[in-house]
Amino acid sequence: MVPRTRSSTRGQLDGLLGYQLRRASAAMTADFTNELGAVKLRPVQFAILSLVADNQWISQSQLCRELSVQKANMAPLVSELERRGLLAREPAPRDRRVQMLTLTGESERQLPIWRKLVAKHEARFFGALTANERDDMIRLLRKLWIGDDSEAVTTKSVKAPGAGKKVA
Amino acid sequence: MVPRTRSSTRGQLDGLLGYQLRRASAAMTADFTNELGAVKLRPVQFAILSLVADNQWISQSQLCRELSVQKANMAPLVSELERRGLLAREPAPRDRRVQMLTLTGESERQLPIWRKLVAKHEARFFGALTANERDDMIRLLRKLWIGDDSEAVTTKSVKAPGAGKKVA
DNA sequence: ATTATTAGTTATATCTCATAACCTTTTTCG
C-alpha cells in the first residue's frame, strides 16, 4: 500500500494556504457531486433551494447578493429549477420588476431528503476532522469571505458618473 | 457600517462546512486573479511552474498525479506554457514516451517575482487570520484532500477485459 | 510474442463565472 509514486516534492506549493484551500474545495465538490449527482443537484442549486426554503418570496436579486452569483448567471439557474418544477416564480405585487421565488410542493417534499444527503456528504468528507476542528474551520472560513460584497450583481452601470466607490 | 441589506437568513446553509469552503475558495481565487492577472498566471499555471521548479525533469504524468489534473487537461496547459516560453519539454532518454519538463531561463528569472506576488496575495487574503489560525487552517485543509489519489490520470483503458478495478 | 499498461494527445461536452447589451419598472431629483 505504498502511496504510489509520491517521489516528487510539492515544496513551496504545499505551504500555500491558497493552494490547500483550492485543493480541499475541489475535493469537497467532487464528494458533493458524488452524493447528490443521482438527484441532479449541484452545490449552487442546492444553495438556491435551501435559501429559498429559509426565505420564502426572496427575489432573484437577493439571492444573487446572498450567494455572490451574478444576475446574468442566476437567470438560467432559476429557469432550470423552474423548468424542473422545483421553484416557482411569482411577480411581486408592489414592484413589477421583481420575481419572487418559492418552493413548489415537489421541492418542499424533496428538500428534507436532499438535506439528509448533504449531511451525509458532510459527515463523510469532513469526517477526518474532530468536532472541534470542524467548528474551528467553519469559523475561520467564514472570516475569509464574509463582507466580501463582491458585487455579484455587477453591471454597475458606471456609465458617465465616475464617482464610483473605488472597487479596488 | 451596517452590512447592507443582509435581511435574509442564510439559515441552514450557513452552517455547512462545504458551503463555507466553496465560498472561501471562490473568494480566494478571485483575489489570486486580482494579484496575478497582470502577469497572466492562473492558479493552476502557477502550481505547475512552482512544481517544475522544485522538481526538475518531472514528467507530465507526475504533474497530473501531484495536482490531480487529468492528463487530457494537462496537455494543453503545458503546451500553452511552452508556447509562452515558460516551460520546456524534453523527451526522456530512458523512456521515449515521457516528456520531461523544466523551466526556461525566462521562467527561472520570473518565478521569484511571481512567488512574491503570491505571497502578497496570501498575506492580503488571509490577513484576517492570525498566524496561529493560519497554521491551524493549513493543517486542517491538508487533512481533507491528502491521500485523495483521485485518479486524475484516468482513461483507465478498460477496453475489453472487464477485470477492471471497479472505477465506481 | 502477444497482451496489458502507461505517457501523451486531440476532441468534445458540461459547468462556472465574467462582461456587455438590452428591456422594463422604480426612484431620484432638478
Add this chain to the structure above:
DNA sequence: CGAAAAAGGTTATGAGATATAACTAATAAT
C-alpha cells in the same frame, strides 16, 4: 412634473475548469 439614474431581470457570449472517449506510441508483463 418629467428627465435621468438606478435596480430587477433576460439573453448572448466568451473564457476557464473539468470529465470522458478515442487514439497513437512506447514500455512492461507473462
